Amino acid sequence: MSAVARESVTRPAADGAPLLRLSGVGKRFANAVTALDGLDMEVRAGEFVSLLGPSGCGKSTALRLIAGLTEPSEGRLEWDENEKDRRASEPHSIGFVFQEPTLMPWASVFGNVHLPLKLAGVGRREAEPSILEALELVGLSAFRDAYPRELSGGMKMRVSIARALVTKPRLLLMDEPFAALDEITRFKLNNDLLEVWRRLRCTIVFVTHSVFESVYLSSRILVFRARPGRVSAELVIDPNQPRDETFRTSPEYAGLCRETSLALARAMDAP
């Protein structure tokens, strides 16, 4: 957003202040499936943390717990005191991006991005600057009047991200948002997402099952294991490391990917 942030590709390390802490969180569904058991994790202000794990390890459930879309069966989910106050005064401090674009087919791109503000009682005219800014962030300014069916999969996902950003959330939760996209589109969106993160200085919790994606994007990776779902390893990646095509092909990146893959393999072998 500011000129200073634009100049450098990097950003200062997350200040480390915990935004949210989950302790001993368990989640069982009505069909007796245990998605999470004894999950301890922390989300720190300003970081880009990935939840990495195999399918069915409860990482999406963890994200839904953080969003408040579901309640834990046991354990606690504590927000930072300041954050709690802010959340009380601004209910829209969380943005959520689903695996599918999840757009309303009957509304234009503009209408779809308007939705969270509209539901908060912000009229079209009043919301317009925020909507245009969000569309500009994802590079879709020219498509404001298009309908979702007229867009490609990658563009739909951009709209979905713009919709999550339009309320300027301090916490952005993303549930395998790029899993259904082709690799070229995915790489492009990875870079755009990092740019958004840098400009908005928000906190991102990103669920993925791709080792490469998590290493490329994150400042911290939490590796999940399944049955019961919980965190089995944590990897920290220097947030000052520039993330670009040079990084993607560098030996450092390959090394980090290997390390992460090993952690994931250990998590999957764990009894």
Next chain:
Amino acid sequence: MSTSPLRWLLPLGVLAALVLAWALVVKLNNLPPYVLPAPGVVLETLVEDRAVLFASMLVTLRTTVIALALAVAGGVALALLFASARIVEFSLFPIAVILQVTPVIAVAPLMLIYLSTDAAVLLCAWIVAFFPVLSNTTLGLNSVDPNLRDLFRLSGATRWQTLAQLKLPTALPYFLGGLRIAGGLALIGAVVGEIAAGSAGQGSGLAFRIVESAYRLNIPRLFAALLLISLTGILIYAVLSLLSWLVLRRWHESELGGRT
């Protein structure tokens, strides 16, 4: 829709060929008009009896439109009630099914005993038109994308906002599909009601003209009335299709034709 003129010319050609075959059968066999009138004779009768026939057409059309409007109001209202509480759906849906599966022609004499003729005919048309609106709208209201529902919850949407901005738009294409079926059925219900009432010596709709013409062996007029009923049905279908196209053309797959 394909823009090729063949889309229009081919069905028109087939129709013209059938009418021509009809005219030939009458001419070659020297059939008298009270057995099978030639197409020309039917058209002549239509013009000669236009005062009576068009007045009857308006009566039938009016019954159909009112019944359809009431079916939409009742069907949508009940579907909304179903969507708000499953228990209401469990309790009432079987009754709606019973109403639907009992042939309306069998119930019509009973209705004519308890109601005035006009009301009975209207009720016949309403009963058959009501069900597709109800079942399709209910299906639509229950077809909301669960992720969008979560998004509305996350954004703190009220029940009213979720209904108006999520459930109703989701249900719209389903409702319009039901409406198109209901339009045709309302006409059938009106005709059935009129025939049942007509045999009791009442009514002045197109179906009554058919029964009356049959009694008097005025077969050309019977054909003319039949033609008008078909045209009424086509008109209703065309209007409802146009409505559906106007509402859905920007976003729903059903109205996009071959466009990708």
